[in-house]
Amino acid sequence: MKPTSEEQDLLQRLRHGNQSxxxxxxxxxxxxxxxxxxxxLPDTHRAEDLVQEVFLDLWRKRDRLRIxxxxxxxxxxxxxxxxxxxxRDQKLMVxxxxxxxxxLSSAEVNAQQQLQxxxxxxxxxxxxxxxxxxxxxxxxxxRFEKMSNRDIATALDISIKTVENQxxxxxxxxxxxxxxxxxxxxxxxxxxxxx
Amino acid sequence: MNKKxxxxxxxxxxxxxxxxxxxxxxxxxxxxxxxxxxxPDLEGGLQGLHAKLASAPAAAKRIPLQRRxxxxxxxxxxxxxxxxxxxxxxxxxxxxxxxxxxxxxxDEQRELVLPDGSSVILNENSRLSYRTDLATASERQxxxxxxxxxxxxxxPEQPFHIQTxxxxxxxLGTAFNLxxxxxxxxxxxxxxxxxVAFQPPVGDGPVIVTKGGVANWQVGxxxxxxxxxxxxxxxxxxxxxxNFKDTPLTEVLEHLAxxxxxxxxxKAPLSAADxxxxxxxxxxxxxxxxxxLAALTGFEVTVSMNRTYVLNGVCQ
Numbered sequence: 001m002k003p004t005s006e007e008q009d010l011l012q013r014l015r016h017g018n019q020s021x022x023x024x025x026x027x028x029x030x031x032x033x034x035x036x037x038x039x040x041l042p043d044t045h046r047a048e049d050l051v052q053e054v055f056l057d058l059w060r061k062r063d064r065l066r067i068x069x070x071x072x073x074x075x076x077x078x079x080x081x082x083x084x085x086x087x088r089d090q091k092l093m094v095x096x097x098x099x100x101x102x103x104l105s106s107a108e109v110n111a112q113q114q115l116q117x118x119x120x121x122x123x124x125x126x127x128x129x130x131x132x133x134x135x136x137x138x139x140x141x142x143r144f145e146k147m148s149n150r151d152i153a154t155a156l157d158i159s160i161k162t163v164e165n166q167x168x169x170x171x172x173x174x175x176x177x178x179x180x181x182x183x184x185x186x187x188x189x190x191x192x193x194x195x
Numbered sequence: 196m197n198k199k200x201x202x203x204x205x206x207x208x209x210x211x212x213x214x215x216x217x218x219x220x221x222x223x224x225x226x227x228x229x230x231x232x233x234x235p236d237l238e239g240g241l242q243g244l245h246a247k248l249a250s251a252p253a254a255a256k257r258i259p260l261q262r263r264x265x266x267x268x269x270x271x272x273x274x275x276x277x278x279x280x281x282x283x284x285x286x287x288x289x290x291x292x293x294x295x296x297x298x299x300x301x302d303e304q305r306e307l308v309l310p311d312g313s314s315v316i317l318n319e320n321s322r323l324s325y326r327t328d329l330a331t332a333s334e335r336q337x338x339x340x341x342x343x344x345x346x347x348x349x350x351p352e353q354p355f356h357i358q359t360x361x362x363x364x365x366x367l368g369t370a371f372n373l374x375x376x377x378x379x380x381x382x383x384x385x386x387x388x389x390x391v392a393f394q395p396p397v398g399d400g401p402v403i404v405t406k407g408g409v410a411n412w413q414v415g416x417x418x419x420x421x422x423x424x425x426x427x428x429x430x431x432x433x434x435x436x437x438n439f440k441d442t443p444l445t446e447v448l449e450h451l452a453x454x455x456x457x458x459x460x461x462k463a464p465l466s467a468a469d470x471x472x473x474x475x476x477x478x479x480x481x482x483x484x485x486x487x488l489a490a491l492t493g494f495e496v497t498v499s500m501n502r503t504y505v506l507n508g509v510c511q
Contacts, residue, residue: 019248026241034235048235052244057300059248064301089296120225121232128229143226175222182221
């Protein structure tokens with residue numbers, strides 16, 4: 001996936017110091033990137049801040065850019081790296097059982113909504129965000145960044161076995177939190193995950 | 196699901212129970228909706244970006260360099276992969292303590308004052324972390340990956356201790372340049388004044404390096420210490436101040452390459468024993484420095500692509 005010709009034009013203008021090109025790229029990719037970051041670090045303010053920094057970096061490096069993939073893929077990679085660095089530097093990935101008080105985006109939206117769809121969304125958001133921190137991070141990197149267990153192990157400096165355990169734990173906890181939405185009785189699944 | 200392990204788990208379960216694990220798939224699909232309704236405020240975000248573009252950096256003073264079309268890629272950068280290897284093993288123990296971190300990108304230098312009053316200038320592509328109790332702890336602890344110039348506030352009761360992927364350095368009160376690439380394969384210390392203990396990861400005890408001394412460790416080799424060098428040249432990446440005193444040509448070229456981040460390709464014989472240079476070269480650009488080199492030596496200097504200089508001829 002290489003940059004499209006429209007993207008090439010934008011990048012060219014960016015290289016020439018055209019700030020409106022930066023703004024245009026921002027409008028095109030901001031929401032997408034914020035959602036990607038949010039799924040790894042569920043804090044809307046922090047996610048928005050980190051994504052703005054990604055564009056700041058893009059501007060600073062504009063004459064040195066070498067993008068061989070789609071602009072969106074490049075920016076997403078930068079954003080996730082920045083997020084993982086932030087988590088590491090702020091030491092957010094602490095001991096297994098800790099929970100961090102994240103700002104859930106949907107909580108604000110859903111306070112007044114009664115429709116089941118919004119309730120489901122709220123419950124899903126709550127279920128994922130309240131996983132123990134390390135468990136949630138492993139789950140998010142697998143589910144949303146589509147990282148292999150081995151890559152997650154490398155990125156977080158834990159063993160592959162730990163990654164597998166955390167994934168199992170995440171699925172077990174999510175299943176409990178969301179069981180009312182799952183069609184079948186889960187006795188067998190519970191047994192399997194508990195093994 | 197899209198991970199082999201997860202597919203294996205599903206298949207295993209399907210074989211074991213003979214039933215489709217729709218619930219797990221359902222769970223997996225549902226979890227994908229996490230954060231779906233999050234819609235960030237675009238205009239607010241754009242304003243945030245413009246504010247960041249306009250403002251000066253908050254914490255450390257940033258010193259922007261000229262933009263370059265080409266950057267020197269050192270072996271050190273191999274260690275700075277995208278996701279792999281960004282977590283020190285030591286950091287497992289750091290979680291319980293308070294550490295501050297400062298990093299620099301390519302083409303960026305940063306100056307900061309530490310809580311104990313020591314000052315650090317961090318070169319590009321570097322990372323410095325230090326314990327926040329530096330002012331009061333019985334041992335002042337830091338970690339460096341990359342390169343930095345330190346002026347350590349004298350405190351004899353509180354040794355200043357820097358861990359790097361290569362050697363470890365302990366100091367009481369001094370000024371020195373420390374270069375410690377991320378790959379842990381080498382470390383170089385140049386002392387401007389004071390006394391610094393330099394401890395490579397293998398070998399015997401630490402080597403004490405004093406003013407004018409340069410200690411060099413490379414994996415697989417013994418530590419070497421040279422004395423009576425103008426160690427300010429090791430800091431020229433920031434000061435742009437070079438001082439040559441009867442310095443052999445090979446060394447001059449090494450310092451030029453390091454300071455200006457250029458590559459020098461010499462087609463001329465370099466081992467001429469009487470080719471030495473003396474003089475102070477202050478605040479020169481790369482081009483000026485190479486022109487001066489040409490003038491002093493009689494070499495013919497040409498610029499090849501991307502900040503590579505070619506030397507031809509014979510030194511006079």
